[in-house]
Amino acid sequence: MIAARLNRIAAAGATAHPHSRIRLADGHLITVTAGPDAEVLDEVFLAPGLTAPDAEEWSREGVTDWGLADQEHGGSLYLNVPVEAVRQLIQDHLGEHEEQDQDNFPAVRFLLNARNHRGQWRVNVEGEQVGRIYLEDGIWYARAYGSDAPVACEESEAAAARLVELADLAAGRTVTAEQALRTELAAHGVMTPHLDEDTFIGGHRNSWLVVGLSDGDFPNMQEQPYVLVTLHDPADGDEVTVERAARAADEWSTVIGTGNPSAGARAEISGRSFPGADVAAVAAYIAQWRRNPYAVRDAALVERNAVNSNT
Template identity: 45%
Template sequence: MTTARLNRIAAAGTEGGYRRIRFADGCMITVEAQPDATEFTEVALWPGLTAPSTDAWANEDQWELNLTDQAGEGRSLFVDVPVDAVRALIEEHGGEHADQDEDLPATRHHLSPRSATGIYRVHLDGEAIGRIIRHDDYWLATPSRGESRRSFDYDELDEAAAYVVQEADIAAGRATRAAHDLRQALALYGLTAHRGEDVLIGGCVLSWLGVGSGDTSREPDGDKAYLNIYFSDPTDGDEVTVDRPARASDQWVIELNSGTGDSAQGPSFPGLDAAAVAAYVAQWHRDPQAVWNNAETQQLA
């Protein structure tokens, strides 16, 4: 029996607040947890629920309910309840109800319960596609499918899981990386782009595609005019990448370099319009100086 909401709440924590879980039979609980929880700091049982007579439910605390005037509502409050004990209670009542609060964004994936070593397996369409583990104050995500299988740190649990799902989609052919899409578009003009990267402290990878003004089958050497291309999501920080699928909110960025140390910013293009980027690069490749002069003029305007 899958307890997807419980697993997600226990992993992500409740951010200092509370989350409600509705059971299949209509009973409800409210829980509070820190990230990567093996115990819920508080579990409130709503009317109609009785706690099992086990050590896991031994720490009842009616004082706080009395303090907040909730005792008369027929609730009972327990502290430091193991997550596994709460899961067992949910399963006794038929599992989780399909209708839950809309306080958590819907996801295609679900997480397995936390293992004894702190691992959360990520599942998609019934298949395990990777794992997430709490590392200091970050989530370390490692896909089990994909060409690179690199591990990355994320601030948020959902971001870590989204990376694992992304790699599974790419491996299954449901999505392609932006680098692939742009290379395909450039190939129509007989041009080749070369991937470059820079790994920052903490493991963050900046990636881009470089195109030289001469023979593009060779990597740009920096002594002649070249350009670097990448995209980022303006709503999501200072990302520099070509390694994930493009989104509608992304913008392609083109940096022109003179080969003598000067640089200029080219126009930006929508993230889903690799064809427009390729057309601009082809125009630049035909006459780098003319495109450079136009870019400088636009920057000074």
């Protein structure tokens, strides 16, 4: 039995949302905190109705502010609990529920096995082990089976996503522009780009990705900054999409949006364009915008004004 959510939390660390919940198959809830590449969970809160085993691993009880409200109704908090002890508790309650909170863990195609004695997490894609990820000197690495060259990434989720992409390529499965860009963005810590689209009469569909200044909900484009990115073939003026594989003749286009809360309106500036094959440069540009949105916006304005003055 693979405790997939527990493994993802233990690998990535419950950092973006400090308290990550695990819903058990019998309806009980566990809430945990952890750092990345964890063998021990910092805190484990058992919601009312769930009892800890009578074992040494569960002997360190504690109290924190985030647990007080639930503790008043019978919950209990435990400190420094080994991941394997929590895994056993999950198995004793029929495993993890199929429905889990999405919070900082978006839906993915991979499953993580438990951390092995070498500190590596094996990655499963569609029932097949395709490689392993591991943390070394603060950097996550993805190593596909059959390859001696690991790929460096910033986060465990990005490393696992890279193995999914490599598995698709090895199997001859098409990697769409959206999938490729999501993988590259994840390597920069951008975890929740949002797919958006318009469908027209006759079934024609345009699609693009929208990235806000932080991960989470879709940005309010009337009030909040964002970057919109899509792919098109300059020879085909009608197609705007991220839902097929990028081709050599394609071009990535970015648009920088600046919301205006007082006016309830938004302004958009054309950002940089990139060759269809250079998805890594697109992701790096968006990551740069996230770090310093106003500098990237101002640079886009300068470039636009320079083009206008030459026409």
